[in-house]
Amino acid sequence: MSYVSDVLEDLKKKSENQPEFIQAATEILESIEPVFEKHPEYQKAGLLERYVEPERIVIFRVPWIDDEGKVRVNKGYRIQFNSAIGPYKGGLRFHESVNLSIIKFLGFEQILKNSLTGMNIGGGKGGSDFNPKGKSDNEIMRFCQSFMTELYNYIGPDTDVPAGDIGVGSREVGFLFGQYNRISNEHHCVLTGSGLEYGGSLVRTEATGYGLVYITEEALKQRNDSFQGKTVVVSGSGNVAIYAAEKAIMLGAKVIAMSDSSGYIYDENGIQIPFIKEIKEINYGRISEYLDYFDDENLTAKFVEGSNNIWDLKCDIAFPCATQNELDGDSARKLVSNNVKYLSEGANMPCTLEATEILQKAGVVYLPGKAANAGGVATSALEMAQRSSKLCWSFEEVDSRLKAIMVNIYHCIDQAAKEYGFEENYVIGSNIAGFIKVANAMMAQGVV
Structure with missing residues (x-):
């Protein structure tokens, strides 16, 4: 068996109850095997063993009170997967299907997606098995405030910057940001997808x-x-x-x-x-x-x-x-x-x-999604840039930058696919192009 196959088999044994994560890992690892043939120094550094393991997994309870006065408890997650090229960046998903496997697969994909944007952002993901559907605005607010009270300990503008995902729209982001702001007493860019009134970016919705x-x-x-x-x-x-x-x-x-x-x-x-x-x-x-x-x-x-x-x-x-x-x-x-x-x-x-x-x-x-749907996180990074410089770009400027990023992603994955002999296989092209940038950053920073 090859080095990549050995790592994948070991990962399957360790994560056998995490089918979504194994599915994502199998697709990615099998497609980047040619990279290790070309770069044996990656294997010598044990790079892949570190790459497949999150740097940090945070799991916490989220107690909240519904409109009937009953105490409810949900489970919260934040996976900080890889920060080699920048602070963790990835959405929060609120849906009853959320579990550790799903959050790990999303975070694992996010590493490559963020890399492909060309922006300096690492991969992370989070969420809860809380479902906003059917809940009142007050119930959602109380849940978000409880969720952020714990998540606050692990995020920050230069550490981890979450955003929205399924079940987390502008309403939820607003409640989450309000609680973060209340605790920190500082108006940081710690959640992207914010409302325009408090630092958000045009085009982020689109x-x-x-x-x-x-x-x-x-x-x-x-x-x-x-x-x-x-x-x-x-x-x-x-x-x-x-x-x-x-x-x-x-x-x-x-x-x-x-x-x-x-x-x-x-x-x-x-x-x-x-x-x-x-x-x-x-x-x-x-x-x-x-x-x-x-x-x-x-x-x-x-x-x-x-x-x-x-x-x-x-x-x-x-x-x-x-x-x-x-x-x-x-x-x-x-x-x-x-x-x-x-x-x-x-x-x-x-x-x-x-x-x-x-x-x-x-x-x-x-x-594939890691290339095709990267526009959201790319524009989140543009939002971070605007907020750090206290500027607000026009719709046309952000849209133009977004289009340029997506066009560049296409040509990056196309070039990587051709370079490794898989012309028009954009799954392999996406995985290789995204992985090499992260791998080189990990190599430069030593065994950490």
């Missing part, structure tokens, strides 16, 4: 979705193609999905379907994004409510229960933007049979390993 489209646009451009006239299917209807759909439409595409956990809406004439924004960002409603915006004479959309079935639809471009492992082998085979040409991941690891293999073998241009 960043992940816009970035997803920008990197896909560059892939299209390199093939003398464009979004003009393309049909697009977007899973999810959260922040990433909404703004990916919006930007794709701006570039001439037609988004024909979007989903949430209850099912999906389909309209061959194209989804109208302003209605989706009102449902999801203002009313916090269900995707099926989209049909209520039309009278019977003008209704061309339909709602279909079961969100996974969205991949049965014929499209040119697929954007899985919902959650991890939402797109399995059967869904990938359906997409291929319907002649999908491009798939870019808006969510973190939305395709299973089987689905990834099927899509790549079929020649689909496949852009």
Whole structure:
């Protein structure tokens, strides 16, 4: 067995009850094996054994009181995975599915994603098994204040700068920041995705979705193609999905379907994004409510229960933007049979390993999440730069910087794939390009 295989097998034994983490580690480690053949000094330094272990794992209880006066207790997490190239950076996820395996897989992916942005930020992730859905604003505030009271001990502007993720939007970030500010008595940039009123950046809301489209646009451009006239299917209807759909439409595409956990809406004439924004960002409603915006004479959309079935639809471009492992082998085979040409991941690891293999073998241009959805964390780093310099850039300036970062990511992963003999394999290209920067920083800093 090779050095990388030995490390991976050992990791599987140590983390056998962490399937999401092992899935991410398997995909990444198997693809970077050629790097160790070219750089034997990495093996001599025991670099990979250190790389796969988080620098710090913090697990804590989060007690809070609901509106009925009952004491509730959730579990909180923060994984500080790798700080070789900069302070830990990565979102907080509030969802009942959150566990150690999911937070570790997200943090492990975040190392490479942050590296690919070209910004000096390390990899981290966190969250809780608390679900904001169905909770009052006061309940969410009390939970966030309790969560931050403990997390405060481990974060800071030059140590660890969290942001939002699933279940953590501007409301939650505001409550978290308010409690941090109250404890520290200092107005630090310690949470990105903040409101514009207290130091946030323009484009941050749109960043992940816009970035997803920008990197896909560059892939299209390199093939003398464009979004003009393309049909697009977007899973999810959260922040990433909404703004990916919006930007794709701006570039001439037609988004024909979007989903949430209850099912999906389909309209061959194209989804109208302003209605989706009102449902999801203002009313916090269900995707099926989209049909209520039309009278019977003008209704061309339909709602279909079961969100996974969205991949049965014929499209040119697929954007899985919902959650991890939402797109399995059967869904990938359906997409291929319907002649999908491009798939870019808006969510973190939305395709299973089987689905990834099927899509790549079929020649689909496949852009993995660690590259394709890096626009969010890239703009978070731009937010950090603005706040540290006490400046506020215009929407156009931030958007221009975001686009330049995403175009650069495409060419970095394309070049790495070609250099190691895996042309157009952007999974391997992303893993290698992101890993080498972190590996060289770790080598320079010694065994720490």
